[in-house]
Amino acid sequence: MTLVPAAVNRRRFLSRTSQGLFGVALASLLEPGLLRAAPARGVLGNLPLPQKAKRVIWLTMAGGPSHLELFDRKPKLAELDGQPMPESVTRGQQLAQLQGQKLVCLGPLFPFQKYGQSGIEICGLLPHLGAAVDDICLVRSMTTEAINHDPAHTFMNTGSQIAGRPSMGAWVTYGLGSEAEDLPGFVVLVSTGKGRSPQPIAARQWSSGFLPGRFQGVQLRSKGDPVLYLGRPAGVLPDQQAAVVAAINELNRSHDAVEHDPEIATRIAQYELAFRMQTSVPGLMDLAGEDARTIARYGCEPGDGSFASNCLLARRLAQRGVRFIQLYHRDWDHHSLLREELPLRAREVDQACAALIADLKHLGMFDDTLLVWSGEFGRTPMSQSNKGPVGRDHHNKSMSMWLAGAGVRGGLAYGATDELGYSAVEQVCTVHDLHATMLHQLGIQHDAFSVKFQGLDAKLTGVEGARVLKELLA
Numbered sequence: 001m002t003l004v005p006a007a008v009n010r011r012r013f014l015s016r017t018s019q020g021l022f023g024v025a026l027a028s029l030l031e032p033g034l035l036r037a038a039p040a041r042g043v044l045g046n047l048p049l050p051q052k053a054k055r056v057i058w059l060t061m062a063g064g065p066s067h068l069e070l071f072d073r074k075p076k077l078a079e080l081d082g083q084p085m086p087e088s089v090t091r092g093q094q095l096a097q098l099q100g101q102k103l104v105c106l107g108p109l110f111p112f113q114k115y116g117q118s119g120i121e122i123c124g125l126l127p128h129l130g131a132a133v134d135d136i137c138l139v140r141s142m143t144t145e146a147i148n149h150d151p152a153h154t155f156m157n158t159g160s161q162i163a164g165r166p167s168m169g170a171w172v173t174y175g176l177g178s179e180a181e182d183l184p185g186f187v188v189l190v191s192t193g194k195g196r197s198p199q200p201i202a203a204r205q206w207s208s209g210f211l212p213g214r215f216q217g218v219q220l221r222s223k224g225d226p227v228l229y230l231g232r233p234a235g236v237l238p239d240q241q242a243a244v245v246a247a248i249n250e251l252n253r254s255h256d257a258v259e260h261d262p263e264i265a266t267r268i269a270q271y272e273l274a275f276r277m278q279t280s281v282p283g284l285m286d287l288a289g290e291d292a293r294t295i296a297r298y299g300c301e302p303g304d305g306s307f308a309s310n311c312l313l314a315r316r317l318a319q320r321g322v323r324f325i326q327l328y329h330r331d332w333d334h335h336s337l338l339r340e341e342l343p344l345r346a347r348e349v350d351q352a353c354a355a356l357i358a359d360l361k362h363l364g365m366f367d368d369t370l371l372v373w374s375g376e377f378g379r380t381p382m383s384q385s386n387k388g389p390v391g392r393d394h395h396n397k398s399m400s401m402w403l404a405g406a407g408v409r410g411g412l413a414y415g416a417t418d419e420l421g422y423s424a425v426e427q428v429c430t431v432h433d434l435h436a437t438m439l440h441q442l443g444i445q446h447d448a449f450s451v452k453f454q455g456l457d458a459k460l461t462g463v464e465g466a467r468v469l470k471e472l473l474a
Helices: 010-030 075-079 127-131 149-158 168-176 238-259 262-285 292-298 307-319 338-362 431-441
Strands: 055-061 112-115 120-123 136-142 186-192 324-330 369-374 378-384 391-395 399-404 412-414 424-426 451-453 456-458
Touching (some): 112 127, 127 338, 149 168, 292 307
Parallel strands (some): 055 369, 186 324
Antiparallel strands (some): 369 399
């Protein structure tokens, strides 16, 4: 295979390369800022819709938080606690681990109370979020198609249960680009609740799928080295490394001139981005400049790897122009020990979520930042007791989530489930509807945003049909 085009002979190539190396090395020595890249542009150009959201922060509660304990109070379910679940409700329905077992109603395990001027009822385990309830839109009628964790995460992230599709963060950065100069446009942060071993989160959940690889999410670790192998090797000076990067990229550009492979362009961009991140990432992770009151408001210790620390890092990423920021907090899969474990998970996220809202408002960023809080599915109104002390099984017919900022109506409870919390029955929402609404607030027309893949016009919102949830929007 020819690496360099025939028109570029050895002498010419070495001459061009040496000039490039000298320029990059000199820039790194005299003015590091000259190495910053221009913000990456997306493919959409002029947006078809008004852009209410410039960025997204998606708070993912991995495992499936129980809507019946947190957001969807059901007096009738409490009344039937311990009694057989009516067969008319569950006959012919898909169940995960309760198939063929005796189905018994489990009433809510924690009290609810009304919060804010809107008087929305949520669980008393979430007092900080309750204090911010007038800033959020609580959706009680979300549904999903998947009933097990990995396909449910895949569906929530990509709009399909089939692996290999682009995640929403990849779609958004592909369409809009990023305003970040020295950071990826799509960043992922993962934290784990204290207690049991949680399910793993596969890196393909933030994959770029069939889009160019430069749009995939980059995971930053909130504890230890933020990015593995990013540090400069011992004894290597910045100008020396810049020269190596320039030489490699010159070879890659020559190769690209022959092959015209978009992944070569991705490789070039990633080499350059990694070089810039060696400076930008340590500054991002250093919270020494944060006000002590701000850190206390989030309830974290800098560098502790907690969800609270990740929320603070999410705000810092947003300030630096990152387009799509996704936080995963694991260990919400309460098949058992629901009474014991749920208060721990609630405590780990409650204060930080409210602090993030307050911080964004204080900085004037709330109105153009779209916040989304969601699991991958809900939990059953029936108890599960075959794995230890009582819990709830996976459930896809109903779940609760909330959105805030970027033109979303605050102080609104949207949709409803039946009296037992089994099925969404009013203003029923799908994952495709959620994606369509998010794209709409980003200025993107969901049904016109597509990429040719295997001869078809592939879209984040699929072919099943989706609607923008305009009732949620101010």
